[in-house]
Amino acid sequence: MTAVAAPPRAAGRNGTSALTGTTELTRLALRRDRYFLPAWLYVLTAAIASTAYSFRGLYPTAASRAELAASLRGNPSLTALAGPVYGDSIGALTMWKVGLTVAVGAALMGIFTVIRHTRADEEAGRLELVGSTVLGRQAALAASLVVAFGMCLVLALLIAAASILLGLPAGGALAMGAAIGLAGWVFAAVAAVSAQLTGSARGARGVAGGALALAYLVRTVGDSGSGLSWLSWASPLGWAERLRPFAGERWWVAGLSLAVGAVLTGAAGLLSARRDVGAGLLPSRPGRAQAPGWLRSPFALAWQLQRGSLLWWTFGFAVTGAVLGTSAKGIGAALNTQQAREFITRLGGQSVIIDAYFAALILMLGATAAAYGVASALRLRGEETEQRAEILLATPTARISWAASHLLIAVVGTAVLLGAAGLSAGLAYGLRTGDVGTQLPRLLGAALAQVPAAWVIAGVAVALFGLAPRLAVPVGWTALGVVALLTLLGPTLRLPQWVMDISPFTHVPKLPGGAFTVTPLAWLTVVAAVLIAAGLVGFRRRDLG
């Protein structure tokens, strides 16, 4: 039910307004997030600072950097992943290398912060408790945005300060901070809107996360050199690049982000004033009086709980695959410089470039599928801490069959996602080149080759769930973050091989285009199986709760 109430007009007779209590709630939020937010700020700032530091050491001369920039510009798969290279200063190269990744991190920080203090609290009933005190209707939303926006500002300043300390020009440093902070600001505002739409925090995170994924995808195609560069202007992440820190800053682009963030914030405020506490604006369907016949096993329940999210993830992967496959044919065609042509020929021609493009993006999809695997496996921990596991495990359901039901979906789901992306990419690219018979199996195989590596990451989360349950959520996600950073940054930073070897994705053959070998995939599968088995054995022996 979405009862539509008249928006309360500010300033009641006794001096309270819709924003009364915002200060107190902001303090409460800061207190609750006293570890969470500093950790985000540290990781994001450190990613920038360490990249700038390594570039300074690895490419000390202007000539070496110019050469690097030229080779990067000729490689469309790299610009598709990280954005265009606007300059060859240390600052510009740093922004190119990690700017986008850190902007995505800032966006995630904004989304998590806002949802955590609005819809998640509302769903858990905590907001009701607090809301019964002297508190304006908009206080929770306002407080969450104050915290999120404040954190984006602090992040921008930290990044600028760290860059200046490393000797980068102040104007560019501030622009880089602003580009990243503003990406956080826009997506915090997106989350503020999505928190009004759905009744559940999971749904709200899904909508905002989907918007972020879409923004990333749109600018990937725009930056792939396929002549669609206008697309990047449709994405808030594209704006972060086009602010052009260290390469002739275009400050007016910042105004674009500020304006969009402000409009979304206003929209969230209007929506929030027009709905009931606890209700979403999207209608929730009524339930069934009787369970359907198939809902009679732990697996059926796990499926019922997870199928919605698996469906959305699969849809997202299939669309991403199709977009990548369609855009791949024109890749690099827009690169007409002498250097780029030479570079392409040196590598072995257009088809090698396209293969490299696919390989790089499929690796990203692999890391994203690992995120799904971790999220899906950690459902177990969520069910446990929210005490829904208890009522289930008091029935004749064995612990192992309960855990295995969710894990089966996590394991198979990860493969389904990558399969969907590979299939649609192969189909789309095959249709454009008129060679479905060859491209479909090539790209499908390349995508599926990522599966065992993604399983290993999910396996880490499962092992923690069984052996050290309290660490499962924080350490499980950190493991994924470390792997994602290694995958993205490792090659340019010339990290030592043993560091790169930590990431399971390092061991996957580079497909399509590389030589396919079964051995590493078999090993990764064995490692994943051992991790999952260890988690299950641990879970069988430990206390619930």
Next chain:
Amino acid sequence: MTAAIEVTGLRKSFGRTCALDGLDLSVASGEVHGFLGPNGSGKTTTIRVLLGLIRADAGTARLLGGDPWREATTLHRRLAYVPGDVTLWPNLSGGDVIDLLGRLRGGLDQKRKAVLLERFELDPAKKSRAYSKGNRQKVALIAALASGAELLILDEPTSGLDPLMEAVFRECAEEERRAGRTILLSSHILSEVEALCDRVTIIRAGRAVESGALADLRHLTRTSIHAELARPPSGLAGLPGVHDLDIVGHRVHCQVDNTSLDDVLRRLTEAGVRSLVSQPPTLEELFLRHYSDVPGGPAGGAESDGGAEPGGGAQSAGPTEPAGGAGSAGPAESAGRTAP
């Protein structure tokens, strides 16, 4: 009679907190056993050990003749459980949950389910997200009561239910008892325990401090007497078994051991009784005694849930004071010992 639950010397610590400190608990087959204790005394921990959800550090626990940890799944076929704080899957309906839990327990009596839905006035077609606490509680209760399991483990099953639904629950529990089922009822609602339970165990700080049939336990406590007399009484103060004596003019208030009741009444009639209210020992008093008198214990037993409940067994022998008044003022009287 065989024991449905037999627990001896159970210990369980969580880090430095000791939740169970040598607990003994025995529940015979076919009885309704009240399990009482203040918040944080270890009731839920005991139940979680019995369900095989957590493992005890020491001591033995037998459930329906089996080991609750090692034989958890087989034993769970024979029991049904209602947690104290029912959380459900937000996007499943109540009907979904009831059917699912029933099927997982190996079948559900559809007719009984329909009757229970009717009696508890639950709309099963709502998503769990939309249920109030009481309605979530009903979902778990209906699933348990419709299961036909031989042992019901109920952890504060009526928390969140309105008084009408509480009464429905009592009827249902009574029917289960008549059907020969065993119930372990953890509760704060003392009137509920008095009405339903054959035997009770009171625990405090992870240890059983009192256990036995309700009738026996009452001997451990005292009858409270309020009398209005024609003349000031004499000799009451010297009698053994008289406690908290308070004489204001012609009014007398005291606590009397049940063994001395005869003597005290004789002295009172000698002084000419105008009105008399005798309140039989309620579980509440027993409870408060255990939780407020023990050194280091929380003052007043910290059991506001129980304190607000009218003592179900209050009997009035005198016309001047309504029974309900005596009952609802119970905790204040036994704690404050003031003359009316």
